[in-house]
Amino acid sequence: MIEPLLEYSHVDISYNGVAVVHDVSFSVMPGEIVCIVGESGSGKSTLIKAAMGQLGANGCVTRGDIWYGGSSIPDMPARNLRLLCGSDFAFVFQDCLAALAPIRRIGDQIYESMLAHRSINRPECDKLAMDMFSSLGLDDPERVLASYPFNLSGGMGQRVGIAIALLSEPRILFADEPTSALDVIVQAQVIELLGEINEKLGTTILLVTHNMGVVRAIADHVLVLKDGEMVEFGSVDRVLDNPTEAYTRDLLAAAPKLERLEG
Numbered sequence: 001m002i003e004p005l006l007e008y009s010h011v012d013i014s015y016n017g018v019a020v021v022h023d024v025s026f027s028v029m030p031g032e033i034v035c036i037v038g039e040s041g042s043g044k045s046t047l048i049k050a051a052m053g054q055l056g057a058n059g060c061v062t063r064g065d066i067w068y069g070g071s072s073i074p075d076m077p078a079r080n081l082r083l084l085c086g087s088d089f090a091f092v093f094q095d096c097l098a099a100l101a102p103i104r105r106i107g108d109q110i111y112e113s114m115l116a117h118r119s120i121n122r123p124e125c126d127k128l129a130m131d132m133f134s135s136l137g138l139d140d141p142e143r144v145l146a147s148y149p150f151n152l153s154g155g156m157g158q159r160v161g162i163a164i165a166l167l168s169e170p171r172i173l174f175a176d177e178p179t180s181a182l183d184v185i186v187q188a189q190v191i192e193l194l195g196e197i198n199e200k201l202g203t204t205i206l207l208v209t210h211n212m213g214v215v216r217a218i219a220d221h222v223l224v225l226k227d228g229e230m231v232e233f234g235s236v237d238r239v240l241d242n243p244t245e246a247y248t249r250d251l252l253a254a255a256p257k258l259e260r261l262e263g
C-alpha cells in the first residue's frame with residue numbers, strides 16, 4: 001500500500017492561545033497536487049506554515065500531528081526541522097521578489113542558498129540555475145542571473161521564486177497563493193508550470209489558492225476550509241462536481257473561471 005507523504009491528523013493550531021484551526025485531518029499522497037481553498041482567514045496559510053515549522057513564536061500546534069516520513073513535525077527538534085525544510089520541503093511565496101534581498105543580484109542569492117544545502121562551486125550553481133530558468137520559460141537566463149529583484153516583472157519574479165524552490169529538489173513544494181499578485185494571463189502560465197513540474201519531476205505540491213478554476217485545472221484532491229474547520233476533503237472531481245456541503249457550493253458559485261487551462 002502506498003503511504004501518504006504528508007498526513008495531518010486531528011490538527012488544532014492556536015496563536016497566543018486562541019484556536020484558529022480545529023481538528024483538521026487530510027493526507028497528501030506522493031506525487032499529488034492537493035489544493036487548500038477557503039475564504040480569507042480560514043487557516044490556509046496557517047496549515048502549511050505548521051508543516052514547515054513557520055508558525056512563529058506565538059503559533060503552536062496544540063493537538064494532533066503532522067506526519068512526515070514516520071516523524072511528527074510538531075514534535076521535531078527545531079534543528080531537524082530546519083534540515084528538513086532545506087532538503088525535502090520548499091516554499092513559494094505570494095510575492096517571491098519581495099522575499100529576496102532587494103539589493104543583491106539573483107545569481108548571488110541563489111548561490112548563497114545553494115551553499116547552505118550542499119557543496120557546489122559558482123559555475124556549477126550558475127549552470128543549474130540557468131537550466132532551471134530555461135525550463136521554466138525564462139528566455140534570457142544569463143540576464144536573469146545578473147538581475148536585481150527590481151529588474152524583474154511580477155511574472156518573472158514568480159518563476160525565479162519557483163526556480164529557487166526547485167533547485168533544492170524538494171519532495172514537497174508548498175505554494176501559498178503563488179499567483180495572486182499576478183495578472184490573469186501570467187497566473188494561468190504559472191499554474192500551468194506547476195502542473196508541468198508535478199508531471200515531469202514528480203514533485204508533490206500543496207497549493208493554497210482562492211481560485212476554484214485553479215483547483216479544477218491542476219488538483220488531484222482538495223481541502224475546503226471555513227473558519228479553521230474542514231468543510232470537506234476529497235478528489236477534485238467529487239468535491240467540485242458533487243459538493244456535499246453548501247459552503248463548497250457557494251465557493252464554486254463565486255469562482256472565476258480559468259478556461260484557458262481546461263480541456
Ligand SMILES: Nc1ncnc2c1ncn2[C@@H]1O[C@H](COP(=O)(O)OP(=O)(O)OP(=O)(O)O)[C@@H](O)[C@H]1O
Nearest residue numbers: 015020038039040041042043044045046047056058
Ligand atoms: N501570526 C499570527 N498571530 C495571530 N493570529 C494569526 C497569525 N497568523 C494568522 N492569524 C490568524 O489565524 C487565522 C487564520 O489565518 P491564516 O493566515 O491562516 O488565513 P488564510 O486562510 O491564509 O487567509 P488569507 O486568505 O487571507 O491568506 C486568522 O484568524 C488570522 O487572523
Ligand SMILES: [Mg+2]
Nearest residue numbers: 044045046176
Ligand atoms: Mg493566507
